[in-house]
Amino acid sequence: MQLKELGEFGLIERIRQATPRGRGVRIGIGDDAAWLDCRNRTFLITSDLLIEGIHFNLKWTSFYALGYKTLAVNLSDLAAMGASPAYLILSLGIPVDFRVEDVEQFYRGIRVLASRSGVALVGGDTSASTRFFINACVVGHSAQRPVTRGGAKAGDDLYVTGTLGDSALGMKLLKERGARAGNRNHAYLISRHRFPSPRLTAGATLARAGIARAMIDVSDGLLQDLTHVCKASRVGAVIWEEALPLSRAYRTAAGKKGLLYALTGGEDYELLFSLRRRDRSRLETIGRRLTVPVARIGTCVPAREGITVINRRGRPQALSTAGFDHFRDRR
């Protein structure tokens, strides 16, 4: 069945019926606005836009994976504040010749991660569109003051969760070889690209312990997001290539590109955070509760020293960093 047969209200009704009534949702899908409990007297909200041909390509992603990832990237933003997610508001522009089954697969991907992370879909909007696009808005809570990008000081250690570059390398493999790309390493890298893990537990644990001074999620590539932290915190940074955490699959598959994807690849959805040097032992103590390994990859320096990457031979490396800019670059 095509979407134009089901109709807008038919689609909304299907979504409503497929959506569990979440805790604290007084009025969810189906009215002019949603009415929600607010556990504490503050809440957090974040919004992300994903557009076909820009943020994703339907040649290389399933609708299910796209739904999953849509929510994951928003949860990652909340994780980077040390917050826990609660509600999702989702707006979709959908080409009229899309199949309803595909749209339902998309929502299934959303629901799987939503249920796993305690998120209730509470509203949104849909419209016909020439290209498929998605706007997701997530509301969350934090028991303490959220961790911003702006709290790092010269002398702080810089840490990152998980491993870097897997997602960008996975995307490259997808483009070159398609989703069926043979070996186990490739499958791992592609799954890191398609099903990123928002580091909610790590983010909330670091915030609760009060030791993360600045935090951001690595979505545009390590160097780009590090630049955001440095700018907001008015510090510089030194990064040691030797210390960058890489998966075994990455080491095997990266080949001549070496650390390119780990430094500038993007879509890692790991957390980059700074820590007082004297809190190293406290980080070790809470380490297991983060549910993901962390690696110390550098240090903050005075702003005038800028950002330096030290290569494996101990030499500062020339940077062609910079990040993906939606208005300047074309993927």
Place this chain on the structure above:
Amino acid sequence: MQLKELGEFGLIERIRQATPRGRGVRIGIGDDAAWLDCRNRTFLITSDLLIEGIHFNLKWTSFYALGYKTLAVNLSDLAAMGASPAYLILSLGIPVDFRVEDVEQFYRGIRVLASRSGVALVGGDTSASTRFFINACVVGHSAQRPVTRGGAKAGDDLYVTGTLGDSALGMKLLKERGARAGNRNHAYLISRHRFPSPRLTAGATLARAGIARAMIDVSDGLLQDLTHVCKASRVGAVIWEEALPLSRAYRTAAGKKGLLYALTGGEDYELLFSLRRRDRSRLETIGRRLTVPVARIGTCVPAREGITVINRRGRPQALSTAGFDHFRDRR
């Protein structure tokens, strides 16, 4: 200057600087998420999507008017719940060859209405896109239980604020004659289309008085939105054409189309609500505080009687109602 020259981060920085720091905004634009006070332990959130070529046409609207209207339609959703708005989260997909000045005009339209209605822009997302589109998400508060679409009972009176059909007739004039369309009536109707007035005071006052039993904003046309109320409330309705509130400009300009736009036109952003018959006098008492006239246009009947429109000769009229459906119809 074109947007691709300014760049994404440049644009965000400009918006941030142009945005007043709203009350209760602990962290606004510029971090991974915004951190907000929640005055009561509940809040409301609504989201609306506007797409070039579907919801608006840049031939017939200025960027300023488009910004204004983007916020107005979201505020209207909150008004229909009896809520007051507080925060706006805005996502934009923008063609790279748009002029920065135009985008700034858009935000100026947003800010004018935001400042007038006590709304703080607190975040969002931007991306390149082939077509211009907008997703706006508004969070609001309500001192009492919000008024839904589902509370009308057979025997209730049906009321509407303001006048109906102006906006749709204004759009027709815009299409036929362009924005400079001559006389005062035309100018009035076009301005009703371009600068709708969200009925925030009326909605909140009706909710606070506890007399509106069901409420919706008329965005898809009276009969379509009435259908939503009837479905959610499990009632039918009788509407008297004679009682429909029309502006003098509408009466003059509608010509042979008569009540067509008032019944099915859409984009009125007036409130349709139901009331116990015995609360008529209470409505009169609070009437002035609504800041907009209200008209009794019909009554709720048992669901099995469906929806009937009684024409001026007292005859039930055949309905070719129905609503605009984004996936079925093309404007």
